[in-house]
Amino acid sequence: MPLANTPKPPYYTVIFTSVKSNNDGYDEMSDKMVELVVKQSGFLGFESAKGEVGITVSYWESLEAIRNWYANTEHKEAQNKGRSDWYDSYTVRIAKVEREYSFNKG
Amino acid sequence: MPLANTPKPPYYTVIFTSVKSNNDGYDEMSDKMVELVVKQSGFLGFESAKGEVGITVSYWESLEAIRNWYANTEHKEAQNKGRSDWYDSYTVRIAKVEREYSFNKG
Numbered sequence: 026m027p028l029a030n031t032p033k034p035p036y037y038t039v040i041f042t043s044v045k046s047n048n049d050g051y052d053e054m055s056d057k058m059v060e061l062v063v064k065q066s067g068f069l070g071f072e073s074a075k076g077e078v079g080i081t082v083s084y085w086e087s088l089e090a091i092r093n094w095y096a097n098t099e100h101k102e103a104q105n106k107g108r109s110d111w112y113d114s115y116t117v118r119i120a121k122v123e124r125e126y127s128f129n130k131g
Numbered sequence: 132m133p134l135a136n137t138p139k140p141p142y143y144t145v146i147f148t149s150v151k152s153n154n155d156g157y158d159e160m161s162d163k164m165v166e167l168v169v170k171q172s173g174f175l176g177f178e179s180a181k182g183e184v185g186i187t188v189s190y191w192e193s194l195e196a197i198r199n200w201y202a203n204t205e206h207k208e209a210q211n212k213g214r215s216d217w218y219d220s221y222t223v224r225i226a227k228v229e230r231e232y233s234f235n236k237g
Contacts, residue, residue, distance in 0.1 A: 027150055027183045027184045028148055028149075028150060028184060028220055028221075028222055029148070029222075031222075031224075034224075038146065038224065038226055040144065040146065040188055040228075042134055042135070042178045042188070043134075044133055044134060046236070072148045072184050072186055073182065073184070073186075074180035074181055074182035074183075074184050074185060074186045075180055075182055076179065076180035076181055076182075077133045077180075078133045078134060078178050078179070078180050079180060080178055080179075080180045080186045080188060082146055082148070082186060082188070108234055108236070112234060112236065113235075113236050114134055114233065114234060114235045114236065115134075115233065115234050116134055116135070116137075116231060116232070116233045116234075117231065117232050117233075118137075118140075118144065118228050118230070118231045119228070119229055119230040119231075120144055120226035120227055120228040120229060121226055121227050121229060122146075122224050122225070122226040123225055123226060123227060124224070124225040125222060125223065125224045125225075126222070126223050127220065127221065127222045127223075128214055128218060128220060128221050128222075129219075129220045130152070130214070130218065130219050130220065
C-alpha cells in the first residue's frame with residue numbers, strides 16, 4: 026500500500042523537501058526513523074519519493090503529535106546528523122489538511 | 132533552484148501523491164502542465180519527485196488560485212487523461228501551510 030491511507034480531514038502534515046550532498050549512513054538512519062515514527066502517538070502515515078529533490082510527506086493527528094516526534098531524542102540525533110552530514114538544504118512545512126480526495130481505478 | 136522558494140506563511144499547498152500504471156504520453160503532458168501552471172495567478176512554486184510513489188507538492192497564495200488552476204480547461208483535459216490512461220490511484224490533499232523553516236549549508 027504505497028499511498029498513505031489517512032482519515033477524513035482535518036489533520037496535519039509535515040512536508041519535508043531536501044537536497045542531499047552525501048548519502049553515507051543515510052539509508053540505515055532512514056530505516057531506523059521509519060521504525061520509530063510508526064510507533065509515535067498520533068502518526069497517521071507517510072509517503073516518500075526521491076529525485077533531484079527528496080520529498081517526504083508525513084501525516085499527523087495534531088500539532089502536538091508533530092512536536093513530540095520532533096522532540097524525540099533519536100529523531101533529534103538524526104536531525105543533527107542531517108545538518109552536519111547529509112543535507113545541502115531542506116525546507117520543513119507544517120500544514121493543516123482541509124480537504125482530501127482520492128481516485129482508485131476499480 | 133530545486134527547492135521551492137515560498138513566502139512567509141500562511142499560504143496553501145496541494146499535495147498530489149500517485150501510483151501510475153502507464154507512462155505513455157505522460158512526460159509530454161507533464162511538461163505542458165508545468166509551462167501552464169507557472170503562468171497561473173497565485174502560483175508560488177512546486178517540488179516533485181518520483182519513486183514507487185510520485186509526489187508533487189505545489190504552493191499557492193489562496194484557495195481561489197487553486198480552484199482556478201483545477202478549472203483550467205487544459206488542466207482538466209490532463210486530469211481526465213490521468214484517470215483514463217496513467218494513474219492506478221492518486222490522492223489530492225489541500226492544506227494550509229502554517230509554519231515553514233529552512234536549512235541551508237552556508
